[in-house]
Amino acid sequence: MPVGEKTAAIILAAGKGTRMESPVPKPLHLLCGKPLTSFVVSALIDMNVTEIVTVVGYKAAEVSEKLKEESAGQTSLQFVEQVTQNGTGHATLVGLGGLRAIEKENRDENVLVLPGDTPLLRPETLKRLLEIHNDNMAAATILTAVVDDPTGYGRIIRDANGRVIRIVEHKDALPSQLEVREVNTSVYCFRRNLLPGVLGKIVTNNSQGEFYLTDVIELLQEAGHPVLAVSVDDPVEAVGVNDQLQLAVCEKEMQERIKRHWSSQGVEILDWQTCQIDANVEIADGVILLENCSIKGNSVFGTGAKIGPDVQISDSSIGDRCSVWQSTITSSAIGNDCRIGPYVTLDASSVPDSGTVTGPL
Numbered sequence: 001m002p003v004g005e006k007t008a009a010i011i012l013a014a015g016k017g018t019r020m021e022s023p024v025p026k027p028l029h030l031l032c033g034k035p036l037t038s039f040v041v042s043a044l045i046d047m048n049v050t051e052i053v054t055v056v057g058y059k060a061a062e063v064s065e066k067l068k069e070e071s072a073g074q075t076s077l078q079f080v081e082q083v084t085q086n087g088t089g090h091a092t093l094v095g096l097g098g099l100r101a102i103e104k105e106n107r108d109e110n111v112l113v114l115p116g117d118t119p120l121l122r123p124e125t126l127k128r129l130l131e132i133h134n135d136n137m138a139a140a141t142i143l144t145a146v147v148d149d150p151t152g153y154g155r156i157i158r159d160a161n162g163r164v165i166r167i168v169e170h171k172d173a174l175p176s177q178l179e180v181r182e183v184n185t186s187v188y189c190f191r192r193n194l195l196p197g198v199l200g201k202i203v204t205n206n207s208q209g210e211f212y213l214t215d216v217i218e219l220l221q222e223a224g225h226p227v228l229a230v231s232v233d234d235p236v237e238a239v240g241v242n243d244q245l246q247l248a249v250c251e252k253e254m255q256e257r258i259k260r261h262w263s264s265q266g267v268e269i270l271d272w273q274t275c276q277i278d279a280n281v282e283i284a285d286g287v288i289l290l291e292n293c294s295i296k297g298n299s300v301f302g303t304g305a306k307i308g309p310d311v312q313i314s315d316s317s318i319g320d321r322c323s324v325w326q327s328t329i330t331s332s333a334i335g336n337d338c339r340i341g342p343y344v345t346l347d348a349s350s351v352p353d354s355g356t357v358t359g360p361l
Helices: 036-046 060-070 088-096 123-135 192-199 215-222 244-264
Strands: 007-013 051-056 078-081 110-115 140-146 155-158 164-168 182-191 227-231 293-296 311-314 327-330 344-346
Touching: 007 036, 007 088, 036 051, 036 060, 036 110, 036 123, 051 060, 051 088, 060 078, 078 088, 088 110, 088 192, 110 123, 110 192, 123 140, 123 182, 123 227, 140 215, 164 215, 164 227, 182 192, 192 215, 215 227
Parallel strands: 007 051, 007 110, 051 078, 140 227, 293 311, 311 327, 327 344
Antiparallel strands: 110 182, 140 182, 155 164, 155 182
């Protein structure tokens, strides 16, 4: 059975992202050329979940349209709007309303609930979370991380036997609880038939006056249902984006992942520090990327192309065995065996045929 065959997913992406200090909705901030929340969608697609519902709020239509566009041809995303942002518990309840109905007593179906601002989550990590959840027939399984500085994160509170009993948000934690370094990543797997009932029991007696999804953990545990926690292998996967600094941290990590991937596919990258490659770029084997290359958008590179130094390419296709240096290319289609540069600027109005030599004589 594929890992996600009986698992739906709810992505929480309704917030404005006030700390981003930007008019752009947080889910649409670009990371390596791709909207932040699209990375979460891609991870869920790789898991083969049955359906994905994204809860939107601030600039809902704009967010929905862009995420649909980004995922075109991959999956059919559903969107529901949380008109008033009343917390993650309320957002999850809204998300459940967008999923197809299940039989009330069906204990086999799960729902992953995760934030839309954790782009570094790997599908392998989500698969491990789901497998442990299923193997132990848990009511809820939390993805946690052990971090050096837990400031701002909800703390995982365990009893004397090591069992998870609750999650306490940072603003509501006691001094002793603030010492806990195991934190909530806000990624959960729930037994779906249990979730609506406990969501209905959440109250708002907290510092934010909101319905916390984290309260579900204590409610399930008190009702005698098994609650587990699985710690992520690499805490960087748990990094959420709440401000521009955290976005920059994720950009650096994602760039490293992208370069490692293409290096493993036979692409030669001579200077990792000055080469930037967007997430949607496609590169054939045998390509060489020299210093100061900026490769953006949906660019595609043919076999054996040599790119750089000092090149900016965006939304363009570069043919086999081409050589491009000290040039800027935007929205262009370059034929095979072309030589472009130095000091050349091309756009959609300039389409060099195969074998073209462009630049100063």
